[in-house]
Amino acid sequence: MKTKYFEYIAVYLSVLLVCVFVGIIGRLVLLEKGADEYTATVFFWISTGFGILMFAILSLFLNELVAGLLNRFLKAKKNGSPESRTADEDLARIKEEQENAFIRLELSENKNSARNIAQIREQQQSAARNQKEARIDIAILYARREFVLYVADDDLKQLGRNIIIYAEGINFENIKPVKVKGLSSLDLYHFGWNIWNFFKVSRQDRAAQFLKLTFAEALKDVEENSIKTHLKDDEQKGLIKIMEDLADF
Template identity: 55%
Template sequence: MKIKYFEYIVMYLSVFLVCVLIGIAGRLILIEKGADAYTANVFFWISIGFGILLFAILSLFLNELVVRLLKFLFKNKATESATDQISEEGNLKLTDEKRDVVVEPEFVKENIPDINIKNIRKQQQNLIINQKQNKIETVTRYVHEQFALYTSDEDLMQLCNNVTIYVEQLDFENLKPIIVKDLSTLDLYHFGWNIWNYFKVSKQDKVAEFLKITFSESLKDVEVNSIKTHLKDDDQKGIIKINDDLSCF
């Protein structure tokens, strides 16, 4: 604000000095022409007052005129800039659209296979089913090798069915007990742990319950919790030993 006042003072002071110089010059001219001192002094002050008045009038009218002229010029310039910007953005957009069109060459479409999600899902499901079936076949061979000498053919087949029920997590009401001979409870525990470890389809409580129902005659005096805690006892003792990988059968 102080700077603005200072500018006004400098501007009006400069005008006043110019008017004084004009008045002095006019006064000297009048004196040379033979006018008296009073007339020269009157002309001097009139020149100063007229000069200041003229500057004030010009400032009022010309300032408003200049402001309007500048607004008009800047408005036109801003309009032209906005028009140029819109035009430039339009050109850029057209360029981007053309670029997008160019980015999709025909060879890309030709090389991208038509992916059928349903087919992929079906293939994955079939793969899982096949893997599970292969595991069941492996365990069936394992059951035959481990129990062929210790149970009847009918019970051997039933044992395979019981294992399938366990693996498929079906209702244990469909399990039927079988009778084995010459096998200790330790052998049956090891068999249960091997089955559980190979498939891992449930917790050990479930496989303990499976053993309790399947070998009910041999494990009639053993509780399910006890079976669970002894599944891996003395892993290398007995006829059926702990085997971490049944895929070799």
């Protein structure tokens, strides 16, 4: 900073000396030509001041002009140089590679996310199916133990198939009747309520329909609405009792 300050002093001092020197020369010339002392002195100050003023004006405009031309020249040279073009191309290529990398990363994350969601959904669905199948197995085992002394073997198997139809919500057209001996209507009602309460896949009127179709001969004289209203009568009476959870059987 100090060096630049002294440079300015040296430049302007040199200009002042030159202007003074020119003014002195002009004054001497005027005196030789016969001008009086006052006129020569006035010319000296005017020429010196004019010289300083012209230098200030020229330095002001010329500095801006030279700086502008120099910047434009350097910029044009930089843009036109092979090194500059190479650098710009490298920057463009790097930027493009980064954008492509981000796109690949985003696609990969979306793909992995979709795959993970699909796997989780499949696992949950599989777990639900397994749980449902396990409950159906429990219900069939319960039915076999309760009815093994009162129905034939083929009817016992058909009873298991009917339970699957009920639990899966399949159309009751596929239900086939089961012949039963030695059990009362109350026993069949209790069995129907236990199956309905264990699965809870429908309203009790569907459970009543299930009983009516499965034990068609034993309940031929009973209406479905009557079956529905008596499902839980006398809970601890009969051979088949009311159970809150078949898994405890």
